Amino acid sequence: MAQNKSDEFKADEIQLAELAKALSHPARIAIIKELAKRNVCVCGEIVDVLPLAQSTVSQHLKELLKVGLIKGEVDGPKSCYCINTKTLDKYMTLFSRFFGNLESCCK
Amino acid sequence: MAQNKSDEFKADEIQLAELAKALSHPARIAIIKELAKRNVCVCGEIVDVLPLAQSTVSQHLKELLKVGLIKGEVDGPKSCYCINTKTLDKYMTLFSRFFGNLESCCK
DNA sequence: TATATTAATCGTATATTTACGATAAACGCT
DNA sequence: AGCGTTTATCGTAAATATACGATTAATATA
Numbered sequence: 001m002a003q004n005k006s007d008e009f010k011a012d013e014i015q016l017a018e019l020a021k022a023l024s025h026p027a028r029i030a031i032i033k034e035l036a037k038r039n040v041c042v043c044g045e046i047v048d049v050l051p052l053a054q055s056t057v058s059q060h061l062k063e064l065l066k067v068g069l070i071k072g073e074v075d076g077p078k079s080c081y082c083i084n085t086k087t088l089d090k091y092m093t094l095f096s097r098f099f100g101n102l103e104s105c106c107k
Numbered sequence: 108m109a110q111n112k113s114d115e116f117k118a119d120e121i122q123l124a125e126l127a128k129a130l131s132h133p134a135r136i137a138i139i140k141e142l143a144k145r146n147v148c149v150c151g152e153i154v155d156v157l158p159l160a161q162s163t164v165s166q167h168l169k170e171l172l173k174v175g176l177i178k179g180e181v182d183g184p185k186s187c188y189c190i191n192t193k194t195l196d197k198y199m200t201l202f203s204r205f206f207g208n209l210e211s212c213c214k
Numbered sequence: 215t216a217t218a219t220t221a222a223t224c225g226t227a228t229a230t231t232t233a234c235g236a237t238a239a240a241c242g243c244t
Numbered sequence: 245a246g247c248g249t250t251t252a253t254c255g256t257a258a259a260t261a262t263a264c265g266a267t268t269a270a271t272a273t274a
Contacts (some may be wrong), residue, residue, distance in 0.1 A: 002228040002262045008158040009133035013140070021131035025232085026116035026124040029205075033120070036209045043251055051115040056233055058252060063231095077241040077250045083209060092206045098136075099199045102143045102190060109232045109258040132262085150221055163263050165222055170261095184220045184271045 016098055019091050022067040027052060027060050035070060035083050042078040123205055126198050129174040134159060134167050142177060142190050149185040 006014055023029060031046055038045070047057045061081065064070045068087035073080050113121055130136060138153055145152070154164045168188065171177045175194035180187055 001226075001264050002230085003264095004229080005158055005263080006133050009137060013133040013136040016136050017131055017133040020127045020129075020136075023127035024124055024131045025128075026113050026120040027232095029120040029123050029127075030116060032209065044249090047251095051112055052232095053234055054251070055235075055253080059232080062252085074240080074251090077239095077248095079251060085210075088206070088209060092210075095202060095206070099195070099202070102139065102195060103192075103199075108234055108256075109260085110234095111259080112233080134262095151219090154221095159262095160264055161221070162223080162265075166262075169222085181221090181270080184218095184269095186221055 012094075016094060018067060019069075019094065022063055022069060025060065027057070028064055031057075031060060031064065032069065032083065035081060040080060040082045042075070042080055044078065046081075119201075123201060125174055126176075126201065129170055129176060132167065134164070135171055138164075138167060138171065139176065139190065142188060147187060147189045149182070149187055151185065153188075 006017070009017075023032075027050055030050060034046055034049055035041060043054075043058065043061065046061070047054050050057055052060075061070070061072065065072055068084055069091070070081050071084045072082075113124070116124075130139075134157055137157060141153055141156055142148060150161070150165065150168065153168070154161050157164055159167075168177070168179065172179055175191055176198070177188050178191045179189075
């Protein structure tokens with residue numbers, strides 16, 4: 001049981017769900033907001049503002065990278081992250097279209 | 108381990124994460140879209156269009172109810188569901204404000 | 215009243231997520 | 245070269261999510 005049935009759904013439903021999943025933890029919301037505030041910052045700075053261990057923060061960063069919401073590059077021994085505005089725009093459009101369609105149907 | 112740290116985050120971050128979590132499964136996206144299309148429908152109709160067992164669909168409906176994205180009332184032996192436009196509007200605002208703030212910061 | 219229909223809940227198995235500490239890898243600095 | 249700093253990864257434990265079949269509860273109908 002608990003097998004994965006997600007390939008039986010439509011591509012756009014899966015995509016939307018994946019984005020939502022990436023945003024489904026307060027730590028990841030907080031990370032994105034922090035990146036927006038500082039524009040660019042390193043992992044350690046994020047660890048400082050979150051109530052989580054370094055390894056846990058690293059895991060959350062990895063998930064945000066996976067869906068492309070953020071970009072990261074190594075800068076010496078540090079890792080420098082920033083928001084991937086291109087992907088962000090794509091997802092924003094996706095979301096507002098989803099919500100927008102609901103609106104027009106139900107009112 | 109794996110304890111819940113979500114009470115150590117800000118209320119709006121938790122709220123946003125909760126909404127995202129509710130939308131983080133393609134079945135739940137599909138349910139919402141189906142409800143929007145039909146405006147109102149019973150559990151059985153949703154089961155028919157999804158590749159999932161009745162009990163699983165019922166579970167997904169329960170989660171959407173929990174965050175208030177849909178409303179449900181019993182109609183004889185059937186259960187009648189529809190989108191909760193009031194909550195939907197609230198969440199739409201929440202989301203567009205979140206995305207909007209990111210936009211203004213990072214460009 | 216008995217039966218069929220519909221949907222929620224229960225019990226359960228498995229997968230995934232979340233969290234941590236420990237360790238390893240990469241780099242700067244002395 | 246050796247040491248400290250930073251961050252990713254590994255191993256692991258526990259919680260949560262996902263899925264199903266079986267059962268129960270509620271109502272409609274014969």
